Amino acid sequence: MSVSIITPATAKRLTTPANVRGDLGLAATAPPEAQLNRWIDQASARVASYCRRQFGRETVRERIALCLSSAANGGADLLLDRWPVVRILGVTADSVTLSPGTYETDGRSVFLLQDGQQKGWSGRIAVVDYEAGWLLPSESRGDPPITTAPDLPADVEAAVIKLVGAAISANGRDALIKSEDVVGVGSTSWYVQGVTAALPHPEAEAALAGYRRLLFA
Known part of the structure; x- marks a missing residue:
């Protein structure tokens, strides 16, 4: 990471x-x-x-090895380093850019979605651009x-x-x-x-x- x-x-x-x-x-x-x-x-x-x-508030880019993260073994929640997460600006998985409707955040983790339901992460590397911090x-x-x-x-x-x-x-x-x-x-x-x-x-x-x-x- x-x-x-x-x-x-x-x-x-x-x-x-x-x-x-x-x-x-x-x-x-x-x-x-x-x-x-x-x-x-x-x-x-x-x-x-x-x-x-x-x-x-600051904007950061986090590179995460999925096999070493909270999403290892197909877990749904990808725990981010900075919190509270204000908004997710972009996500790529193995260099593939995900559309905004395919992920969400609870302020601490980012979740992958399929048909509106959370699903497990797969692949090797995820890169998340996001804003975190307080007013x-x-x-x-x-x-x-x-x-x-x-x-x-x-x-x-x-x-x-x-x-x-x-x-x-x-x-x-x-x-x-x-x-x-x-x-x-x-x-x-x-x-x-x-x-x-x-x-x-x-x-x-x-x-x-x-x-x-x-x-x-």
Whole structure:
């Protein structure tokens, strides 16, 4: 299997300044918009890297060896690498172009059809061109709608906002200080990322687990 990008994702910010300010209770002008956008970009990039995927819509071409795929031994569902699948742009099987009415998608796999019924795949190589990804918070669906892509899941955006909040909390203090005691006032302790943690916020990392693409040797 190999995946090549035909049209890369243009939108990559997984939240907006307004949503960050609202969820974190920030003032309208503090931190400044430029700094907030910088933290959003950093958090979005970190989430994309952790999940090994782009969340914004992109068009890709996937080449699949049928004997090594989910459709091996005549299976009907051909599992695609990128999801959610927004639309299938074209399919070839052993270099033969299939007509649009001979396949369909459920958002995760592509199915071969015969007389409107799913049938098993056969042959050696399938090549699928498709668009996959979500509509991001900063994007407009348009009127009339320009895409049927689903909205970015709320838990993904919430995880990004948590990472932005962690960056704001760490800003301006010594990252090596784990706790602080002030006699007569109280003490404060900060979360310290463990050696096994991939992200600086444990709840964000847990929320993103289901969106992480698996790697196969």
